[in-house]
Amino acid sequence: MQIILETKDVVKRYNGLLALDNVSLRIPEGCIFGLIGPNGAGKTTLINAIISMTKIDSGEIMVFGQSLDTADREFKAKLGVVPQEIALYDDLSVYQNLDFFGRLYGLRGIKLKENIKEALEFVDLWERRNDSPKRFSGGMKRRLNIACALVHRPELVIMDEPTVGIDPQSRNHILASIRRLNENGTTIVYTSHYMDEVEQLCADIAILDHGRVIARGTKEQLADMVAVEEKLVMRLSGTSYTLLDCVKGVQGVKAAKLESNRLTVVSRIRINNINKIIDCVLDAGAIIEGINMERLTLGDVFLTLTGRSLRD
């Protein structure tokens, strides 16, 4: 798959503080790439460097196969940016905002009108096109913020925490829109504080901390990096304490406990001993009413790798 965005050993310092420390990433075309990290990890610095708002001290950034140092201005036409802060003209209507930004990308006439309609329908704001964004809720402004970045149909969209501070309904709407956008072939670089969003959306994730990429992979790969055990929880009826001895004897099981009707078994990972544990339960005459394999969430992985939660 073609690489649409690549950073090679990017270094950026602010007054001696290392904001980006040899960041190297390769982002293939057509994916939703998640970039996560706690505050001050360097996410926004990296994004600003990619959109050439910030000059890097060393390294190289390639967008659409062109180095940012030598790329002509026209490469920007293929790039869309959804800034973290809402970036709209409050004194212009919704339509005028899109018309203005569309024209800056050289769109004119019917093409411009079509694109504006498409972008506004995409974020479900077409009916409100003549309204002023002043009257909009935070969620609607966020949606318009996205539409402004999409009006010129970019191939690569960089979204810097596009769902900050909005209600769950608007958030779900935005996430669904992003998925559709990606299905239509747009590559997306997505940063968020919300782990569940990144888990839901991103096939490929990088964790940034102290300006360095400390982990990179799919959600499962990241989990595997830090997981040393897994937890099996069963809801039972007709339990007997004798089953605990059987379960504890299964290969790989590190601990087992039975509390009321709930059996919790902790095993080493990749042992594949579930069948044997189930056999123990059934042999003890218990009935399995529910079974759940608790896997590490991205939040757990993040916490393990960085030693702090995402909002720290």
Add this chain to the structure above:
Amino acid sequence: MKLLTIIYYSALRNLKDRRMLLIMLIMPIILIAILGMALDSMFAPRQIEKSSVAYLNADIGPSSNQLTSYLASEQVRTFINVTPVTCFEAGQAALDSGSAEAFIYVPPDFSQNLMRTEGARIHLHTSLQTPLIKGFLSNYVDAQNSALVVTTMGAPLGFTYHDYFDEAAISLEGKAPRAIDYYSIQTLLQVMLMGGWYGISSVKDDGDMNTHVRLHTAPISPWTHLLGKVLANVVVLCLQSSVVVIFSKYVYGANWSGNALLIVSTLLVFSILTISIGFLMGGLFKESNKAFGALWCLMLFFSIIAGALGNTDMGKLARLSPNYYAKTALFGTIYGGSPDAIHSSILVLSLVTLTVFTAALALGRRITA
């Protein structure tokens, strides 16, 4: 086309700013009416004081005797004190010492030249505007020429007077502006300085609204962006000035006659200057409020020293204010002032504008880059 887009939308945003519309349109219209009526008495014509003139008739012939008699007539003496002097140096000394406002000199060959084709000359030396003296002298010359034409039946003979001005300034005496005329110009210039706010907004707005990220990532050059904003602001300011001019002219009857091209040019240059000052303030101060405060102080200073508190003369201090040059050019154009004074005022204003504009572009380019 992208430049036009920036001009159009920047101008549209400016015109949607109701607070600024209030300041730029409603405020001057009200102020002109209030000041024009309240201070009308300050501009009422004052009693004309007698002018003093030194006079030397060195003509060896008889033709100039009529001028001597004319200057001694009751009609002239009512307005002019004519003091004969014995030599040219004495006349010049009277002029230099200020005891005479003007020195009328009839050269020795006056009568002799009267019969020649080049004509005879009466010399008027003065460093002041002396419309009264010039008026009497012109009347005399016109009358004598008419008489000569009749007696010589069209022969190319006659005489003229020639005046020597050391300095020309705007002539307010005789056809002085009324309060409404004065404050139409003065208030307009004062309010136009507030147009600098558009410049400040242009520098600050995109940062405040975070749209600078979008503009930076759009395929447009920072120069296009900056130039678009400057032009949009100038267009809006000129539009607003035109509304005030038209309103004060047709509703209040303020005098805006004169060379329209010079008036428009002066207002255009002044618009560019005020917008550039705004860009400078926006670049120099981090916060919009501080930039606006600085602009406000500057506006007050410029307006006061240029005579905004009344038709006061602040002397050379006034020359520090761009309003002074715009005012001089406008009053000169409307009230028939010296073309030299008008042109030099516009020239100084243009040079100041060019300097501030260049500085504003350099600073603005750094900010919008």
